[in-house]
Amino acid sequence: MTDVRRSPLDAVHRSLGAKLVPFGGWDMPLSYPEGTLSEHRACRHGAVVFDVSHLGTVRVEGPGAFATLQRALTNDLGRIDPGRAQYTHLLDPVDASVADDIIVWWVDAETFDVMPNASNTRRVTDALAEEAAAAGTAEVSAADVTAERAVLAVQGPHARERLSAVSATAAAVGRFAVARVPWVDTVLTVAGTGYTGEDGVELAVPAAHAEALWAAVTAAGIIPAGLGARDTLRLEAGLPLHGHELGPGITTLQANLGWVVAWEKGPFRGREVLLAEREAGPRRRLRGLVTEGRRPPREGSVVRKDGVEVGVVTSGNFAPELGHGVALAFLPPDAVEGDELAVDVRGTEMAARVVALPFVKKR
Secondary structure (H helix, E strand, O other), X not given: OOOOEEOOOHHHHHHOOOEEEEEOOEEEEEXXXXXXXXXXXXXXXXXXXXXXXXXXXXXXXOOOHHHHHHHHEOOOHHHOOOOEEEEEEEEOXXXXXXXXXXXXXXXXXXXXEEEOOHHHHHHHHHHHHHHHHHOOOOOOEEEEOHHHEEEEEEEOOOHHHHHOOOOHHHHOOOOOEEEEEEEOOEEEEEEOOOOOOOOEEEEEEEHHHHHHHHHHHHHOOOEEEOHHHHHHHHHHOOOOOEOOOEEOOEEOOOOOOHHHOOHHHOOOOOHHHHHXXXXXXXXOEEEEEEEOOOOOOOOOOXXXXXXXXXXXXXXXXXXXXXXXXXXXXEEOOOOXXXXXXXXXXXXXXXXXXXEOOOOOOOO
């Protein structure tokens, strides 16, 4: 991409002194003057708001919408109903690697807001068009409406309590529920979803009303937080990030996310290739590692067992809630909790141990 996109809240972030960085083709706030560590702790113990407008929104509508999504994605929308959200994967049809991991908001009977990662919106839109054409489904449209709205993620143990001062109805939208909520002179689409390991909701608001909603949310005592804190929070929660734990060459099964695959629902993109991997057994699996001290493992660090290379770190950082380093790494399928390993960080080996995920459990 050559043109950098900006959130409808770009001017607000600049006025607050945010550090803006390129991310997935967008200029987005990494942190605000208080810093990532403060924002991280505010989310774990209070409430924060992230601008996540860089995430895509592909609106899939029409009588053929359900069938198209069933053919394209791994999970089974038949497990839920309108007014619910679902986590799912879009696979590459050739090698079954994860082309994108997605949240689907099922807004009403024939309307779905498909939420891809920032740089994958076009890929998802094209895949949905291909599946609709393959099925001969004419009564469906898939339109990129990302530019028409902003998305605010309000997260933390006190998120709902504080958000209730802005909209009690929005604050009451349950976990993985989806609802349209009137607010002032517009309508929000609210989902009980997030990416921090904490409770909260995400609010899609028409772009013209984004600044007013942000002002109301922050006036309620909800602290602005940037993508730096969002990343350390998701890592503590053991959540995968596309381009790290998911992406080219990485399958759903390798990432230990087989629960998002509905084998029984019928054909879907990449199913036969993924089925072959299930039968043969994945050659590697994603595991959690902990290290001692504040120095963290980093992406790309080699993992060894008894001096032999056995894997690589995909994400690593200092975990503020734990006071030591944590990492996600692809390891041999026989690696189990308690295994003692070593991580090579710039030529220095650090002792590491395989642990269960998440690193920090939701309270």
